[in-house]
Amino acid sequence: MxxxxxxxxxxxxxxxxxxxxxxxxxxxxxxxxxYGLLGANGAGKTTTLRVLATLLxxxxxxxxxxxxxxxxEPEKVxxxxxxxxxxxALYGRLTAREMIAYFxxxxxxxxxxxxxRIKRLADELDMHEFLDRRCEKFSTGMKQKxxxxxxxxxxxxxxxxxxxTLGLDVxxxxxxxxxxxxxxxxxxxxxxxxxxxxxxxxxxxxVGIIHDGRLHAEGSPAALIARTGExxxxxxxxxxxxxxxxx
Amino acid sequence: MNWHSIATVYAKELKDLLRDKRTVRSMIIIPTLVxxxxxxxxxxxxxxxxxxxxxxxxxxxxxxxxxxxGVMAQLEQDKxxxxxxxxxxxxxxxxxxxxxAAVQLPENFEAGLKAGAAPxxxxxxxxxxxxxxxxxxxxxxxxxxxxxxxxxxxLAEHGLPETLVRPFETRRENVAAPxxxxxxxxxxxxxxxxxxxxxxxxxxxxxxxxxxxxERGTMETLLCSPVARVDIVLGKxxxxxxxxxxxxxxxxxxxxxxxxxxxxVLGGARMAGAARAAAGxxxxxxxxxxxxxxxxxxxxPVAVLFSxxxxxxxxxxxxxxxxQTYVQPMVFIVILPAVIGMLPGIDLNARLALVPxxxxxxxxxxxxxxxxxxxxxALIFGSTCVYAAAALALAVRMFNREDVLFRV
Ligand SMILES: Nc1ncnc2c1ncn2[C@@H]1O[C@H](COP(=O)(O)OP(=O)(O)OP(=O)(O)O)[C@@H](O)[C@H]1O
Ligand SMILES: [Mg+2]
Numbered sequence: 001m002x003x004x005x006x007x008x009x010x011x012x013x014x015x016x017x018x019x020x021x022x023x024x025x026x027x028x029x030x031x032x033x034x035y036g037l038l039g040a041n042g043a044g045k046t047t048t049l050r051v052l053a054t055l056l057x058x059x060x061x062x063x064x065x066x067x068x069x070x071x072x073e074p075e076k077v078x079x080x081x082x083x084x085x086x087x088x089a090l091y092g093r094l095t096a097r098e099m100i101a102y103f104x105x106x107x108x109x110x111x112x113x114x115x116x117r118i119k120r121l122a123d124e125l126d127m128h129e130f131l132d133r134r135c136e137k138f139s140t141g142m143k144q145k146x147x148x149x150x151x152x153x154x155x156x157x158x159x160x161x162x163x164x165t166l167g168l169d170v171x172x173x174x175x176x177x178x179x180x181x182x183x184x185x186x187x188x189x190x191x192x193x194x195x196x197x198x199x200x201x202x203x204x205x206x207v208g209i210i211h212d213g214r215l216h217a218e219g220s221p222a223a224l225i226a227r228t229g230e231x232x233x234x235x236x237x238x239x240x241x242x243x244x245x246x247x
Numbered sequence: 248m249n250w251h252s253i254a255t256v257y258a259k260e261l262k263d264l265l266r267d268k269r270t271v272r273s274m275i276i277i278p279t280l281v282x283x284x285x286x287x288x289x290x291x292x293x294x295x296x297x298x299x300x301x302x303x304x305x306x307x308x309x310x311x312x313x314x315x316x317g318v319m320a321q322l323e324q325d326k327x328x329x330x331x332x333x334x335x336x337x338x339x340x341x342x343x344x345x346x347x348a349a350v351q352l353p354e355n356f357e358a359g360l361k362a363g364a365a366p367x368x369x370x371x372x373x374x375x376x377x378x379x380x381x382x383x384x385x386x387x388x389x390x391x392x393x394x395x396x397x398x399x400x401x402l403a404e405h406g407l408p409e410t411l412v413r414p415f416e417t418r419r420e421n422v423a424a425p426x427x428x429x430x431x432x433x434x435x436x437x438x439x440x441x442x443x444x445x446x447x448x449x450x451x452x453x454x455x456x457x458x459x460x461x462e463r464g465t466m467e468t469l470l471c472s473p474v475a476r477v478d479i480v481l482g483k484x485x486x487x488x489x490x491x492x493x494x495x496x497x498x499x500x501x502x503x504x505x506x507x508x509x510x511x512v513l514g515g516a517r518m519a520g521a522a523r524a525a526a527g528x529x530x531x532x533x534x535x536x537x538x539x540x541x542x543x544x545x546x547x548p549v550a551v552l553f554s555x556x557x558x559x560x561x562x563x564x565x566x567x568x569x570x571q572t573y574v575q576p577m578v579f580i581v582i583l584p585a586v587i588g589m590l591p592g593i594d595l596n597a598r599l600a601l602v603p604x605x606x607x608x609x610x611x612x613x614x615x616x617x618x619x620x621x622x623x624x625a626l627i628f629g630s631t632c633v634y635a636a637a638a639l640a641l642a643v644r645m646f647n648r649e650d651v652l653f654r655v
Contacts, residue, residue: 092463
């Protein structure tokens with residue numbers, strides 16, 4: 001489970017002064033749910049997810065993930081989280097197998113267990129063909145599969161995805177979306193950020209619309225569309241964000 | 248701190264770096280091949296230039312009034328000089344390096360000598376020019392000899408003994424053990440080499456494991472793992488330290504081997520079996536082997552200091568290139584004290600013992616010549632350990648700062 005309480009993150013920037021990238025954000029995601037964080041560029045999606053993954057420290061508020069507080073027990077939080085972003089790359093000089101095994105060891109899994117899990121993940125993700133080749137020569141699809149296997153090796157209860165389909169072709173993007181659904185089926189708690197309305201409608205149980213670091217609306221895609229009286233998600237989004245846009 | 252995590256990070260970084268051609272180049276090939284080749288290459292070229300200059304018979308001109316045929320004849324017969332006929336543009340010729348030196352015989356030189364006068368002979372030369380210097384040496388030797396012969400003749404004329412003008416002689420004899428002589432001669436250059444090699448060995452991995460990882464986006468991936476940041480820093484740091492020490496030890500071994508192979512440069516034949524056992528000792532055949540072990544022990548905290556310092560600085564950069572521009576000025580900070588330590592005449596004292604790098608350079612010079620000032624050695628080892636620990640603590644601290652790791 002993920003429970004964010006008044007999460008706030010400010011950056012100090014020499015030119016722009018104080019930036020409130022995340023501003024008093026609270027939400028809750030249950031196991032078996034996919035929570036979609038929908039927002040434009042610079043809305044604060046990546047910052048929110050990095051704070052949840054304990055890569056960044058919140059300046060205010062906190063969150064509890066799988067029973068652990070992100071401020072007080074960041075290492076225990078990370079042990080229960082799989083974080084996948086467009087910015088989390090692979091070690092080019094390692095093979096896919098070595099890359100996945102490395103993260104198994106960092107998660108303190110025994111070697112025998114790592115071998116078994118890699119075999120299973122490679123079966124599920126159809127990776128056997130390139131499992132022992134170096135990541136630097138991979139296609140984007142192979143890289144994405146390897147990254148997914150890397151986030152799953154320790155079988156985390158919570159998955160955090162930051163625009164995982166960014167820059168992928170339709171087929172690869174669909175494979176990712178299917179995989180995220182599988183995570184839900186397996187009872188994982190999933191949070192998923194995107195700026196694509198279509199993905200949100202297809203995938204998410206609850207959508208949080210984030211703009212300028214603030215959560216402006218929350219609900220199922222159907223409920224949001226109904227509430228705004230618009231025809232689709234895109235119009236609903238524009239109305240919610242546009243109406244509240246500061247002059 | 249968790250040793251399993253540190254070892255996991257270290258093992259991965261080692262495997263990863265050894266697969267990188269650039270590491271293999273900077274950690275193994277350059278220290279083992281290029282550094283000794285450079286050292287001996289430059290030495291050989293210098294020796295070659297020197298002996299070639301030596302082998303050449305210097306061209307000199309005698310400016311005289313023609314009234315000293317005897318001296319002229321003797322100069323002509325001197326095989327170490329080649330006389331050319333006098334010309335008016337001798338000054339220009341010396342400047343153009345066509346003529347090495349010219350000598351001005353005073354008027355009626357020979358007659359003056361016979362009459363007991365003390366005429367002055369002037370030698371014109373090109374100050375600071377090697378070959379002109381050799382010519383001057385030969386001319387001075389000739390006139391010193393002529394002067395001695397003239398004095399003897401004058402004394403004999405008056406029936407006086409030679410000891411009248413040469414009441415005593417001086418002689419010098421070396422009593423220092425050969426390793427002390429070797430220590431003094433090599434003691435300056437060896438610590439200098441070690442310091443530079445330690446630093447150079449640390450640079451590439453330190454940059455690659457920090458700024459390089461940020462640039463490639465793998466740092467964020469690594470930070471997602473449950474491993475504590477301090478363990479990540481220590482694992483990476485140990486890899487940088489390994490590379491620093493490997494570069495140094497490999498290059499010292501390879502220099503020793505090439506010294507033995509060359510046989511001549513450092514007199515490899517005299518090398519003792521014990522010295523051969525100690526890494527790098529072969530390069531210092533006339534140096535106390537205990538001194539070499541002492542040097543290696545003293546280098547350890549300095550290698551830690553370098554590794555942690557470069558690691559910390561490179562951590563701030565967003566890309567490998569940016570990190571290089573930060574590290575380049577550090578090279579001067581390292582080379583300067585190393586060079587000062589190499590200068591003759593600077594000796595260790597309590598204050599200098601606290602100056603990092605310089606203190607190492609100075610104490611190594613002493614240890615290699617068999618001098619063991621234990622209080623200074625303890626002070627230097629202790630203070631360097633403190634600096635190294637501070638640098639490492641700083642590295643851990645910076646690694647925990649998100650504005651360093653996630654700089655935009
Ligand atoms: N490390 C940082 N230092 C300073 N400002 C930052 C930092 N990271 C993000 N920001 C700022 O915080 C705000 C939110 O950025 P964030 O990356 O979270 O947005 P995003 O919703 O992920 O956008 P995108 O769709 O472009 O990925 C932006 O104004 C950004 O410039
Ligand atoms: Mg983003």
